[in-house]
Amino acid sequence: MFCEYNSITTNQPACHLHHDVVFLLPMENKVRVRFAPSPTGGLHLGGVRTVLYNYLFARKHGGDFILRIEDTDQSRYVPGAEEYIYETLKWCGLEPDESPRHGGKSGPYRQSERKESYRKYAEQLVEKGHAYYAFDTAEDLDAMRSRLRTEANPNPQYDHTVRNQMRNSLALSAAETKSLLENKTPYVIRIRMPEHETVTFHDLIRGDVTFDTSIVDDKVLLKADGMPTYHLAVVVDDHLMKITHAFRGEEWLPSAPVHVLLWRYLFGEEAMPKWAHLPLILGPSGKLSKRDGARYGFPVFAMNWQDPKTGEMTEGFREKGFLPEAFLNLLAMLGWNDGSEQEVFSKQELVDKFSIDKVHRSGAKFDYDKARWFNHEWIRKLPASAYSQQVKEYFAQQDLQVADNAYFEQVLELVKDRCTLLSDFWEHSYFFFRAPKEWDTEPLRSKWNSSREAFFKSLSKSLTSISSWTAASIETVFRQLAEQAGIKPGELQLPLRIMLVGGKFGPGVFQIAEVLGKEETVSRIDMALTQFDLR
């Protein structure tokens, strides 16, 4: 077995040297990768994971990470989608080195703004006989497909078997073609797939993949509106932008032979980037979709996305209460593993340990429970100050404006172990900000009596004059008083808890009291004493 990077570095059969080998690349072969989304809506899990792997690979090898906007289909243009991409990358901490917004030496980075650069390559292919003009109308294509459609061939292709019966420069005479062109008849340029050729290319994840060119159709390269299709644009731009490694979803694998051929015809196959087709992220059934999220109640997009046309809102991981650290972590593990049993990785650890040959070959089904677990781990791991601003927003939704940051963070620190999502902080800590107005006294009903009431009255007094206000000192006073009253301290803890928070929940009672502070604690006990209804 030989190392994937052999062709640009060394011929030693030493796969375990991958990382070192790439570092030795000469300057002109500097690693350059790109993420090339189509701005048609929210960015979903799979998209962000592709960004992540690109980013990780670039950082690991000291390369460049480029964001290229593939907006060649004007009919699918969605306002706001590009902004959404920037904001998502920013939130994730995966910002590109070059992009429409960040600039760079390979711009413009929006394909719609590069429109003029594609035509000449398509024409070049026509001249060399690797492509041809096709004048077929949509109706012509429909007619051809319905004429040829059978049970054995449900999806007839525009390929070598029918191209001679269509209206294109291969079937028409040179004079006819010339006149059609001169009369400005709309046309596309299609690749002329060779017959019975075998195209093999090496995929960094899957190894050698082979296709028979006879079964691939004559893909459109340049559309009637002059825009390139993905197939032409990806090859031309990867060349112009000096991309060295191209990572994309596995759904692109079937069209890879078209791209390989284009490279061969246009720039030489030896200049082609190394390909890696990433495994898909699956939903409960098939490729993860927005629908799955709606149906099963978990987010699919990185952040909230509102469709500008329908107004429909799709909830994102960010708003759901995920930490970017956790989001990245869970995405990284959906298709990659370093071979150890470690599961919680920081971004820096991922950069250090990532390697493309450890990326899995098979698709991974997204498990929302596991995703939540990652978030829980990160909430515990990070100091509350790292996410207190975000939690504040959830509190604001409950009409609570946080005034005292120190107090706020102290509370978050105390309850963070019990929270899975940032949105959970509210239910686990609201009582630190709002004194109870109602008390769940049901658990006390049978045990409440005048001696207990007396105990709490004296507790209130003693606490008022306590000198050091810590959980430990409060507990000491509490126990002493209980002993004097002849009541087991354990039996008095629940009543105290209910007085302080209103019910059977929350962290340790004495810790609650400590954080609440002397004044508030005493006031809540006094209030409860006057309001308890135990009859």
Place this chain on the structure above:
RNA sequence: GCCGCGUUCGUCUAAGGGCUAGGACACCACCCUUUCACGGUGGUGAUACGGGUUCGAAUCCCGUACGCGGUACCA
């Protein structure tokens, strides 16, 4: 249909010819806790099937089945 890719506990995965196939999520039990959680300990649970190759196969080869992807002037 055709082409391509894939297949280890329910899910994410480890094990690259050699130990009772390891871990995590979820689930169950127990412990901790006089609240609710968190946590801790333990348990149930997998190499799709059939053939080879080999002293020895989850691992290599072939076939079958199943799953997924693609089959647009969408990306």
